[in-house]
Amino acid sequence: MWVYEKKLQYPVNVSRKNVHLAKWIITQYGGPDGELAASLRYLNQRYSMPTERGKATLNDIGTEELAHLEIVGTLVYKLTKDATVAELKAAGLGGHYADHDRALFYVDANGHPWTAEYIQAKGDPIADLLENMAVEQKARATYNWLINLSDDPQVTDVLRFLREREVVHFQRFGETLNYIQEFMDSKKCF
Amino acid sequence: MWVYEKKLQYPVNVSRKNVHLAKWIITQYGGPDGELAASLRYLNQRYSMPTERGKATLNDIGTEELAHLEIVGTLVYKLTKDATVAELKAAGLGGHYADHDRALFYVDANGHPWTAEYIQAKGDPIADLLENMAVEQKARATYNWLINLSDDPQVTDVLRFLREREVVHFQRFGETLNYIQEFMDSKKCF
Amino acid sequence: MWVYEKKLQYPVNVSRKNVHLAKWIITQYGGPDGELAASLRYLNQRYSMPTERGKATLNDIGTEELAHLEIVGTLVYKLTKDATVAELKAAGLGGHYADHDRALFYVDANGHPWTAEYIQAKGDPIADLLENMAVEQKARATYNWLINLSDDPQVTDVLRFLREREVVHFQRFGETLNYIQEFMDSKKCF
Amino acid sequence: MWVYEKKLQYPVNVSRKNVHLAKWIITQYGGPDGELAASLRYLNQRYSMPTERGKATLNDIGTEELAHLEIVGTLVYKLTKDATVAELKAAGLGGHYADHDRALFYVDANGHPWTAEYIQAKGDPIADLLENMAVEQKARATYNWLINLSDDPQVTDVLRFLREREVVHFQRFGETLNYIQEFMDSKKCF
């Protein structure tokens, strides 16, 4: 189980409201390679990892991605909470406003809702860990594109932090893959 | 952010492997009115609640539903982890095995993947809280039907605990709705 | 069965073509809390209501929501039928035009198609009626946001009528919930 | 708008409860080529037909398909309403029971929810009418396969009636296509 600690893993400041930027960043909240997808993927795969160390790694990173989801949600919320209806219209978010006002929702930048079809769990630790390494690279790429879209240095700073964490996770999954492969070879179960 | 505490909110024991039962219970893991839907709904709605107390209630219950998600996942995993391929075939889970082995996945009992289309956030606290009250009743109903399907008293015991918690959440959302309505009347903002 | 009566439940006039406004209003045609969702939900739940009076209420309101679907469709159609291709492009409806010309379609304001995942039927009348009360509040909220987006007083008048009806339905579902709870208590079947 | 008339377009009798049969027939309630898909498709296409006669045909048939939806719903409900939990389990409907009890839902025979992705409206009357002719043939084929699956003569009788109506609709759409093509040639607008 999880205990909530009332702080963000990394401070979120924004220079000003910025509805366009929020519209794009939301894909890391509810899009195909975003933080929700990462967290739910790893927490779900925990059960079928063959060793305690493997389970613990997935649990740690899955829990950290929940914190990242909260960071991205806070970013989007701060960028939009004071927007006028006219500003939402102008940024192409009239449709979001019609259904959700300024509330968050688990969608990509086109308003497409999140689906578990984005993720996978094969019961095969090699396949799952490679999937996770790919996911971290895809998330890194998304943060790259978001940084290119950003015109707010304070937002960019948060995006850089999140991108850096994906690189760290990529390396941890790589190490776990090596370790699990050795374990499975020694067990002759693969 | 969340800190993981290595225990379940409620102990999960099963009398024996029971693949059929797991196939149905999984809907509270990844189905339309299950624990994932509840947790993600409340944690997402936090941002647009108009008072700190409202945000805190959603945060508390959203966090508890994450613990329930873990309980349901553990139930399903314990009921299936030692199943043979023949047993999975016989229970109509050959399809799940082909794509996921004995891993968990966020699906309903027919293998339909979870989608954010199941949930909503309107930016209107009255609408959101009534949605949440309805959700808790729908989850209660699902636990009723699962209890009727269960032939394992230890599993039934866990399902009863989870059903009870939904009733408690229903009441807390009802109280929050009353309080928020008073707050909004006093603010004349609704 | 239903008999078509060639009139609208409420007259639909628009001041001028207005493609932007149509793009947002369409969510009450084919979006998550729109009239299609409401009508199909209630007509489907009829079968499992435990009393004739409960069935009749769902049937009445479900049939009225079909009339509202027609009102919303007529609104959208009148706002767009004479639009030029250039106007559709400018309003961000080039994509709708490419696939549907100026025809209607059951989508939300982002072009996301309607799905039955938006609705539910639990076979539990308490849960279903609370779901319906929540739905009416969510529809009311959407009409609020659409009224804020509207710059055409004649359209606003229609949206106000539809919002008012949702409030009436909310109250009728509330009364039905009370009555059904009494009935079930007296039957000791709940 | 529509007025409800409290009768079925065709009487629905079933010889006995028959959960397996209901599981398959439900696809004509909420599946890809079922009555919901037909009704919503035609009622939606009305707006962009170029003549009053074309609009009226779509309106008539769309309204009749609503009556067919009710017939199919009544069939499914009568076949399942008295089923025990054990019977639902045995027919592979444990998953449906877990989420919906014995309530109806807009799904195909595998429990896949209905989506507007099944239907289309192109704003081009030739394309739309040919789509509708194809739809009627697809519905006819589904009724063929359902008749082959049926082991209840009373149910088969209803399925035959519904199949017959699809053939009649196919012919009416064919006549409408001819008429509209002549109209458009004379208008030189196509």
Place this chain on the structure above:
Amino acid sequence: MWVYEKKLQYPVNVSRKNVHLAKWIITQYGGPDGELAASLRYLNQRYSMPTERGKATLNDIGTEELAHLEIVGTLVYKLTKDATVAELKAAGLGGHYADHDRALFYVDANGHPWTAEYIQAKGDPIADLLENMAVEQKARATYNWLINLSDDPQVTDVLRFLREREVVHFQRFGETLNYIQEFMDSKKCF
């Protein structure tokens, strides 16, 4: 099996980068009536056609639609590959950029991903061939609307070629329908 031949079925030239146009044309890549839908539909239906000639027609056209998919993909890619981030933002493709950079993806003009729910196979050759005739008309209509949206004569030339091919396919499916109906009458198997 298929052998790749390194040429396009029809040359693709564009006058200049044109991000808006690409955004709309992509629906024929991954939208409901696009080339992917056509190709996958026909190649899948091959198996259940009752004669070799029927199978061959579906195989031929299905293979040609793959070539068209490549033409459309090349169009979209040439129109966007040199776009700046600012140009993508301005064309409403900031969301596409955030998730895919300038890569192609199987989506419609609103970013909605392709799904097999768009297509059908009934095992009934009459129904399948009528579906295919309707599909070709729907694709023709989409090309009409895209030609109306196009402001690049070289792109329009390619779109006209593709539209022309849909008309030819429509005729071939019509001939196949006649031939199959005769075959089935003579076999008395329908």
Place this chain on the structure above:
Amino acid sequence: MWVYEKKLQYPVNVSRKNVHLAKWIITQYGGPDGELAASLRYLNQRYSMPTERGKATLNDIGTEELAHLEIVGTLVYKLTKDATVAELKAAGLGGHYADHDRALFYVDANGHPWTAEYIQAKGDPIADLLENMAVEQKARATYNWLINLSDDPQVTDVLRFLREREVVHFQRFGETLNYIQEFMDSKKCF
């Protein structure tokens, strides 16, 4: 463009009709990690690979996966084409029969339709190639589970061939990843 060569890449023989086995194998036709997903993913990613060699590798493997799609389709078709309605019912394929007769369809083993949400293209060659390596491992895992489910040695032989090819593709993508990383380092463009 592609030219069809009328042979299978690998011969497909089956010992006898075997509806259960077909029901599971179909996930490699239209499921999340199947041959359709692989082929469409690679052919789509071609455009944004930075070198001709990278494009060619994706094109080759994407084209080969089309051949595998045909092999899997042929397997499923041969295993089911002579099945009686009673046999389809008994294997839990009554629902497939109701909508598709014995035709193929792009679904997973639970009848869930294929969607482009399963795949990705990031415009970042490192991310795309790692995704592809993960995909090949996931396909390998699925073939493992299908081989465990198979009770027909001739079918197992085909599944082994397909699994072997996934391993080869995994290695080719690994080599391509190394080569592209060197290229990008030398270009200093990453």
